[in-house]
Amino acid sequence: MNDDGIAQFNKVNLGSESTSSNTISEVTDKKRLNKQSQKPSNQLKNGLLGWYAICSSNNIKNERPYFFTMYNEPLVIYKDKELNLRCVKDLCPHRGASFIGGEVIDGELVCPYHGARYSSTGECTNLSRITCNHIVDDNYDNYASKIHLYQYICKEIGDYIYIYYTGKAKTNLNDFNVEDNINNRLLNNYGFDIGAYKYEEVVVDFKCDWARIIENHLDILHLFWVHGDTIPDNDVNRDVITSFNQEITREENQIESKYKYKDSSSGEFIRIKFLPPGRIVIYKGEPNEARYIQVLDHIPLSKNQARVIVRHYRKFMKNKFLTDLLLFRQLQHRVFYKVFSEDYMILRTQTYNNQMGFIEKDNVKLLGEDKMVQYYWDWFKSSETKDDPWELHPTDFNTNTVHEDISMLYPPANPKLEKDNTKSIYLNLAIRILIPIGLVLIIL
Ligand code: FES
Ligand SMILES: [Fe+2]
Known part of the structure; x- marks a missing residue:
């Protein structure tokens, strides 16, 4: 992305809940952050538990x-x-x-x-x-x-x-007071017909703060820059970058952000829902007609270790024979492993900066286009104060690391599966090339 590209992206309209200015000055930003931190909480019902x-x-x-x-x-x-x-x-x-x-x-x-x-x-x-x-x-x-x-x-x-x-396991399951209906988790409630899609699933592990991974997945801006060369979508790369009208809503069960093309006839570019505590749904286009949809579930394994289940629902390439023949599954995995590796170093260093208090010390400035991220942190901070989940089973440097040592199974923290996947692609490609050659030789 060139400087023009960045400037263009910065011209995001903040939408219905926002100010009318295109970029927010540091002074205004500081005032807004102070004001928001004084708000009693936010409208989201669920906390971190x-x-x-x-x-x-x-x-x-x-x-x-x-x-x-x-x-x-x-x-x-x-x-x-x-x-x-x-x-x-x-x-x-x-x-x-x-x-x-x-x-x-x-x-x-x-x-x-x-x-x-x-x-x-x-x-x-x-x-x-x-x-x-x-x-x-x-x-x-x-x-x-x-x-x-x-x-x-x-x-x-x-x-x-x-x-x-x-955080408090019980001997009798009837002793739990369940305040949230599990039926809210049915994917069919998220505005798309799940039967019309096929999905691939990738699981990834990170050695970093799980809350920073959610922040990353709510952030549209970095897609173009960090993953622009990797994501196989002509709309998402470093050179093709447009500005959007952004509309954000906060409701009882979700924060939702719609990014619409400025040219209203082009419709929606992307829509993101955050469903606390750990789910994000990303739609390419409007939910009922999205070309693909990603459902990401974030699991806080332990301090500095997190897992994400990614399901990539698509309307295309649904034929099993064809997807097997074209190694579609393995190639999708390859793209996802690469995308998450691209985020990995950023997430780890950002975690460090956060743990050192640098991010809290007003060294960072959230801009207008980071409003979704800001709302997320509003929710996170109020939930953390209320639920304090890391204090339920705290560890320190004396704690034996046995569970940490066995928990990192997936890339990018554990590269084994990524290497196996790449090997499998090369092996299958060789087989697909050699079989027809062998057949021709036999006939001759
Ligand atoms: S049987 Fe489990 S600790 Fe003894
Ligand atoms: Fe990313």
Whole structure:
């Protein structure tokens, strides 16, 4: 993008809730930020605790526990005897071992340390395995009743696994007070007919502050500059940059920003919805006719570690044979891994700057086109004060890093899958070229 391009983009109209000036001077900006920080809160109902999409259904296989962390708390999901999903704290209530290295046998979670097994409701089903009759004391019944898994509510909807995360796992799921309806998470509620699309899914891990990743995904401006050469869309590159009219609305369940072409006959360029605490939906065009839609779910694994599930819904290339033949899935993965690698260094250094307090010290200036980002931070800061999720299971430099060490599975933090994907592209290309050559040689 040339300087003209940047200037043009800066001429974004701030829309219905905004001032009429094209760029905001530092003085005005400071006043506005002060004024907003004095507002009691914002209109969004959900805070940082609540429903999170954690993974895809196909991550949960029978007999295979799925391990992850939420705000530093180690958790495990598995299917019980009745094939219901269970999300339990990764802590055996006998002597506190993790279930890593354990198994799911006949729908019961089995601890690797002494073999305790746990029923669907979380009770130990083989106390005799971990007790010796001759040392059972008077208090035995009391003791046995305390051997119980700690759980969170876990649901499967539309190929996503969700948990209702409060930071306080309970022995009885009925003790949770669920304030948000899970049906709000159905993708069909977001204005598009999901049946008309096919999707590819990519999962990515970052060693950085999860809140900064959300900020990145709400930011249109960087798409042109950082990803302009990577995103295969003629509308998004460093040279083709236009200015838009931006309209932002804040409602009970979402913040939404529409970027419309100045020429009204061209319609919408992009629409972004932020659905707290962790979901973003990006539409290329208006929702009911968008050419493609991305659904991004952000998971705060631990301090400085986050996972994002990206689903890329498209109306084109729906034929399975053709997509397999053209290696569409692998090529899409390649683009996504590249896009997220491009963000990675920025996110890590931005995290550092934030942690050092540089970003808080008025060293940064949010501009008019950053209004979506500003609204997001308004929500984040008020939710952080209210819910304080990182204080529920705080860690410090003395904390053993075992869960951190095993949690980074995906690119860009762990490049293995990216390399495997590239190898698979080259291998399949070679096969596709060699087979016809071989056939011709045989015929000759
Ligand atoms: S710690 Fe799990 S069975 Fe003993
Ligand atoms: Fe990005």
